[in-house]
Amino acid sequence: MAHDTPGNPHTDLIAVSPELQRVREVAFAALHLEPGQCILDAGCGGDEAARLLAARLGGTGEVVWLDYHAEDLTCLPYPGGRFDAVHxxxxxxxxxxxxxxxxxLARVTRPGGRLCLVDTDWESVAVDGLPAHLVAAVRHHLLATVVGRHLDMGRTLRRRLxxxxxxxVTAVPVALYFADPKSAATVLPMLNPAIPPDAGLVPPDLRDDWFGAxxxxxxxxxxxxxxxxxxxxAVV
Ligand SMILES: C[S@@+](CC[C@H](N)C(=O)[O-])C[C@H]1O[C@@H](n2cnc3c(N)ncnc32)[C@H](O)[C@@H]1O
Known part of the structure; x- marks a missing residue:
């Protein structure tokens, strides 16, 4: 495996969620991986997905994993068609x-290679078992203030490709399901009491009620x- 930039030191609980592994199974199947291929994992965070990809290549290919580039993902330091597949x-x-x-990302994928994009539809978050007024307030707060810029990215990927x-172009929705708050907290940060209040994930005046509920x-x-x-x- 080759690593082009220092890894992101942020510990990403999401990356190790068993539910997210189901999403990765769908993504890896869509990449049509074959031994000997050269794969790029763009915006890798840590090396989790890269190691899983490398295992799929049977030790004969190459996985390049990069995280934050000064040049951004809009200016990658690779020639056109460098990779058989991009994740x-x-x-x-x-x-x-x-x-x-x-x-x-399409530019650095070889003609006939596959570009696989995975993302979240934050607006699809739903919970049950909590008081409705708390759910409504926290959900509104989350969607209005916290998560990244494109809350609808997941469901827009098909259109963007x-x-x-x-x-x-193909698109597959994968519903993540959690039956207890602890496992849900690995993916849904507003359910994680360990995240400090100043992260602003939960309205400060509702924090005690929310985590109590x-x-x-x-x-x-x-x-x-x-x-x-x-x-x-998509096939490039
Ligand atoms: C939510 S994490 C996902 C990490 C990993 N892909 C995964 O699924 O576990 C988003 C990652 O995108 C990286 N990132 C954000 N902007 C980037 C950019 N312009 N170029 C490369 N990586 C970027 C961040 O540093 C972070 O590691």
């Missing part, structure tokens, strides 16, 4: 110009949360 998970939701990044002029629902065993992620793929 980019939960990155576009944070970018100012995702269309430019998609064009650049089509508008980039790429052929053979979560704890009670966890004890009762009737908590439920879902969120939909999308895996969209």
């Amino acid at each position: 980019c998970e939960r990155v576009l939701q944070t970018l100012g110009d995702p269309g430019a990044a998609i064009a650049e 089509l508008r980039a002029g790429l052929p053979e 979560l704890s009670e629902a966890g004890s009762r065993g009737d908590f439920l949360a879902t969120i939909t992620m999308w895996v969209a793929t």
